[in-house]
Amino acid sequence: MPTVQAEGKTFTCESGANLRQVMLDNGIDVYNGAASVINCHGLGTCGTCAVQVQGAVSEPEWREKTRLSLPPHNLENGRRLSCQVKVLGDVTVTKYDGLWGQGDRVMWTPERVV
Structure with missing residues (x-):
């Protein structure tokens, strides 16, 4: 597992x-x-569950790529929508600030809350 x-x-x-x-x-x-409170409940349309994921996960599909290509997100920062990610192996997750998780300041890391 x-x-x-x-x-x-x-x-x-x-x-x-x-x-x-x-x-x-x-x-x-x-x-x-x-x-x-204000999110799409996992439909992949709001972009608020964005995280940085390292490890074995599914490839981004069109819905996720589309949402992450729109402001305030940027495809180059490597974030993923957690609602669109399938865990395939061991992973570590980091969360950033900003309503959409698009910021530069780390909120929590795999190891601890900052």
Whole structure:
């Protein structure tokens, strides 16, 4: 079973599990500020669950690429929409500031809350 490391916690999930749901199920808030109330609930349209993911995950599909190509996101920063990511192996997750997680300041790392 793949291991997910986020916000100082480590937990396992089934291969192919949705990263957003796995983190929410394990007490990790993938949203910043008001985005915890105002979000698309995993449809991939709002962009507020953006995180940096390292490890074995699914490739981005058209919906995710489209949303991440629109402001305030930028495809070059390497963020992913956690609601569109399937966990395929061990991963580490980092969350950044900004309503959409698009900022430069780290909110939490795989190892700890900043």
